Amino acid sequence: MSVVTEAVGRRMTLGDICSRYGFELVPQFAGGVTITSISSDLDAIMPGSLFTPLQDVDAETLRIAHSRGAYAAMVPHSSEPVARQAGYPVIIAQPTPEQVGALAATMAGEPSRALAVFVVGGHDGDEVQATAIRLASFLHMLGNPVGQVNAAGSSSLERQLNLSYPLDVYDIQHVMAVCAEDGASAIIIALDPGTLADHALEGATVDVAGSCDALTPFALKATLAEWTQRYGFSLESNNQMIYQRDAETDDIAAEAMDGSAGVGDVSRLSLSIAMVMAAGVRKSNIRNALRVSSEMQ
Numbered sequence: 085m086s087v088v089t090e091a092v093g094r095r096m097t098l099g100d101i102c103s104r105y106g107f108e109l110v111p112q113f114a115g116g117v118t119i120t121s122i123s124s125d126l127d128a129i130m131p132g133s134l135f136t137p138l139q140d141v142d143a144e145t146l147r148i149a150h151s152r153g154a155y156a157a158m159v160p161h162s163s164e165p166v167a168r169q170a171g172y173p174v175i176i177a178q179p180t181p182e183q184v185g186a187l188a189a190t191m192a193g194e195p196s197r198a199l200a201v202f203v204v205g206g207h208d209g210d211e212v213q214a215t216a217i218r219l220a221s222f223l224h225m226l227g228n229p230v231g232q233v234n235a236a237g238s239s240s241l242e243r244q245l246n247l248s249y250p251l252d253v254y255d256i257q258h259v260m261a262v263c264a265e266d267g268a269s270a271i272i273i274a275l276d277p278g279t280l281a282d283h284a285l286e287g288a289t290v291d292v293a294g295s296c297d298a299l300t301p302f303a304l305k306a307t308l309a310e311w312t313q314r315y316g317f318s319l320e321s322n323n324q325m326i327y328q329r330d331a332e333t334d335d336i337a338a339e340a341m342d343g344s345a346g347v348g349d350v351s352r353l354s355l356s357i358a359m360v361m362a363a364g365v366r367k368s369n370i371r372n373a374l375r376v377s378s379e380m381q
Contacts, residue, residue, distance in 0.1 A: 087258060088255075088258045097115060097117060098114055098119065098156055102175060107176065109173065110167065117155055118155075123254070124252070129152040131153035133152075134154070135154040138160070140159075141163050141167075142166060143170070146159075146167065150171070150172050155172070156172065156173040157175070158174070159177075161176060161177075185253050185257075185288070188254050189257055189286075189288065192257040192258060195261040196287075198264040199263060200292075201291050202272045202290075202293075203285075204295075204359075206275075208296065215296050217237075218349075218353060219272050219294075219356040222360065223360065226370075228269045231260070231271040232273075233259055233272070234273075235274065235276070235278040240259070241267065250277060253316070256273075256284050256285060260288070284316070286317070292359050294359040295307065295326045304326050304328075308325070311326075327355075333358045334354045336357055336371065340375075
């Protein structure tokens, strides 16, 4: 996909972008041009797009982008001579991943602020994806409409999303905006290379991060630094940590699962409980919900 479209009621002009980030616009009088989407993929360009290949481009690529509806293009300084001959507005810039993320988030309406964002990470990608699915199911059981970003299957509420993985920053902002518009209150993201490209979460604020791995205090700090550097997300200022399962959440999970449940199933539910508690849900509410769910089965 590699495209993000404007949020309802949100408008962005080329002048806004260049003024905010210090980019050069050619020609300068094109500052009033309004864009309605940002795309790094030629195939995803639609009328009103800002084409952002973020790498060297030739004249033919710029011509194709324009023919498909791009109102402007953003090209690196190395492609400036070609860009100046494009025949439509170009932004000359070499944006950082942080700037790309901020631009995409602004275009999408900063959807991470409208959602409770949960991320699940760990060394085993399959376990990360399975745990993220369990967390989504648990939040849904607690009465929360949820979205999921997961190479094992992404969704917005009950609607499955057809995506190509790994997702980039434009994809993520678009999916979060879709989930917010559909009425989701939370989104669960599998933090693994099969699901996300590097810097895919630039411009996103995460409420709760959880790890499938058992981490020492030193490893926890190093892992958090690794995740934020690799994927680009920021954590809420009052929640600068990674949550893990503990003896208490293990006990709650074990009580809720029947004897046929495997160790992995209990561990996934235990971490889900820990992360939901970190989001402010009371233990009594969790126990009640688990009891009711068990009685209905």
